[in-house]
Amino acid sequence: MLFFCGHFNIAMSPLVSPRVFSEMEVARHCTKYSCWVLLGTKVYDVTGFLRMHPGGEALILHRSGNDVSLEMEGPPHRHSENARRWMEQYYIGELDTDSNADETQTVRERRKTQEHTVDEEPSPLSKCSQVDLDTDLVDWRKPLAWQVGHLGEKYDTWVHQPVDRPIRLFGNEFLEASTKTSWYMVPAVWMPLVFYLSWYCYTTLALETTRLFASTDYSVLVHKYSFPLIFIMGMVMWTFIEYCIHRFVFHMRPPAHNYYLITIHFLLHGQHHKSPYDGSRLVFPPGLASVVVGSFYLLLTKAFPETLGVSLFVGGLFGYVVYDMTHYYLHYGSPQRNTYLYSLKAYHVKHHFEHQRAGFGISTTLWDHPFNTVIPEQTF
Ligand code: HEM
Numbered sequence: 374m375l376f377f378c379g380h381f382n383i384a385m386s387p388l389v390s391p392r393v394f395s396e397m398e399v400a401r402h403c404t405k406y407s408c409w410v411l412l413g414t415k416v417y418d419v420t421g422f423l424r425m426h427p428g429g430e431a432l433i434l435h436r437s438g439n440d441v442s443l444e445m446e447g448p449p450h451r452h453s454e455n456a457r458r459w460m461e462q463y464y465i466g467e468l469d470t471d472s473n474a475d476e477t478q479t480v481r482e483r484r485k486t487q488e489h490t491v492d493e494e495p496s497p498l499s500k501c502s503q504v505d506l507d508t509d510l511v512d513w514r515k516p517l518a519w520q521v522g523h524l525g526e527k528y529d530t531w532v533h534q535p536v537d538r539p540i541r542l543f544g545n546e547f548l549e550a551s552t553k554t555s556w557y558m559v560p561a562v563w564m565p566l567v568f569y570l571s572w573y574c575y576t577t578l579a580l581e582t583t584r585l586f587a588s589t590d591y592s593v594l595v596h597k598y599s600f601p602l603i604f605i606m607g608m609v610m611w612t613f614i615e616y617c618i619h620r621f622v623f624h625m626r627p628p629a630h631n632y633y634l635i636t637i638h639f640l641l642h643g644q645h646h647k648s649p650y651d652g653s654r655l656v657f658p659p660g661l662a663s664v665v666v667g668s669f670y671l672l673l674t675k676a677f678p679e680t681l682g683v684s685l686f687v688g689g690l691f692g693y694v695v696y697d698m699t700h701y702y703l704h705y706g707s708p709q710r711n712t713y714l715y716s717l718k719a720y721h722v723k724h725h726f727e728h729q730r731a732g733f734g735i736s737t738t739l740w741d742h743p744f745n746t747v748i749p750e751q752t753f
C-alpha cells in the first residue's frame with residue numbers, strides 16, 4: 374500500500390505479525406539513545422519521546438527495559454487517555470515470554486517461520502506508520518487542510534487526539550512551505566526591531582518632550598529612566614494578550630456545521646494540537662505575525678503619546694519573542710526537575726493531552742488564575 378508520510382511516499386505491508394523480543398534483548402535498550410519499555414508483554418521503543426516527556430527523561434530511563442504499567446497508572450502521575458494512545462505509536466512488538474535461550478538466535482529463528490515480517494530494526498519511519506490509515510477520519514495520504522472541515526461534530530474529538538507525525542496541510546508546495554517556520558526565524562526577524570525601537574524610545578524620551586495628559590493641567594513628563602518600567606509593562610501586557618489569543622481565538626469552538634470556521638481553527642491552532650511535535654509549525658510565521666504586530670503598533674501609538682505607545686509596544690514585542698521561544702522549548706526541551714520551565718512544560722503538555730479547556734497560559738500561568746482556568750492538581 375502506498376501512503377503519504379511528510380514528504381515521502383512509503384510502501385507498507387498492511388498485514389504484519391508483531392516482532393518478538395526476548396527479555397534480554399528488551400533489557401539491552403536502556404540508554405537515552407535506545408530506550409525500550411514494556412506494558413505487560415507489549416514492547417515500546419520510546420527513545421524519540423524521552424526528551425519530550427513532561428516528567429523528564431530520567432523517570433522513563435530509570436524504568437527502561439521494565440514493565441511501566443504501574444507508572445502509567447501512577448503515582449507519581451496518572452497518565453491521560455491520550456498519553457496511553459500516544460504510547461501506542463511506539464509499539465514495536467511482543468515480549469517472548471517463554472524463552473530463556475540466546476535471544477538473538479530465538480528472534481531470528483522465529484522470524485524465519487513468520488509469514489509476514491517487518492524490517493530488522495524498527496523503521497525510523499515507524500513514527501509515521503501508527504495512524505491507522507484505513508480507519509482514521511481523514512485521509513493522511515492527502516493534504517489535510519481541505520478535509521477537516523467535513524469532520525463536523527467529530528472534529529473536536531479528533532483534533533484533540535494527538536499523533537506523532539508531521540502534517541501536510543496543502544498540496545501546493547509554495548503554500549505548504551509558507552506555513553512552516555524554523556524557530557530561529559522569530560528572534561532573527563523581531564529582535565533587531567526590538568533593539569532599534571528600544572534605542573529610539575530611550576533617545577526620544579531623553580529629549581523630555583513626551584508628556585502624559587499633555588493638554589490638561591495634570592500633564593506629566595515621561596522620563597527616559599521610566600523606559601525599562603514601561604518596557605516591562607509591555608511584556609506583562611503581552612502575557613494577557615497571549616492568554617486571550619490562545620483561549621478565545623485559538624480555542625474557539627467552531628460550530629460543527631461550519632466547514633470554513635473548522636478549517637480556520639485547524640490552520641490556526643488545531644494542527645498544533647493534532648501534531649504537537651511537528652517542529653516546523655511550533656512558532657508563528659513572521660509574515661502572518663506582522664499583521665497582528667502591525668495592528669498592535671497602530672493601536673498603541675494612537676491610544677498613547679507616540680513614544681509611550683512605542684515603548685509599550687516594544688516591550689510587548691519582546692514578550693511575544695520570549696513566548697514563542699518558550700513554547701518551542703516546552704515542546705522540545707528537557708528542563709531540570711524543580712525548575713520553573715519544568716513546571717511550565719508539564720503544565721503545557723497537560724493542556725495538549727488532557728486539559729484542552731484549561732491551562733491557556735504558556736509563558737506564564739498568571740492569567741489562568743483570575744480567569745479560573747488553572748489545570749487542577751492531580752489527586753490519587
Ligand atoms: C517510566 C515510567 C513513567 C513515569 C514514572 C512517568 C511519570 C510522569 C509524570 C510524573 C508526569 C507528570 C509531570 C508533572 O506533572 O510533573 C508525566 C506526564 C506525562 N507522561 Fe509520563 N511517565 C512515565 C512513562 C511515560 C511514557 C512511556 C509515556 C508515553 C510514551 C508518557 C507520557 C506522558 C505524558 C503525555 C504526560 C503528560 C500528562 C498526561 O497526558 O498524562 N509517560 N509522566
Ligand SMILES: [Zn+2]
Pocket residue numbers: 619623624642646724
Ligand atoms: Zn492550545
Ligand SMILES: [Zn+2]
Pocket residue numbers: 645649700704721725
Ligand atoms: Zn503547544
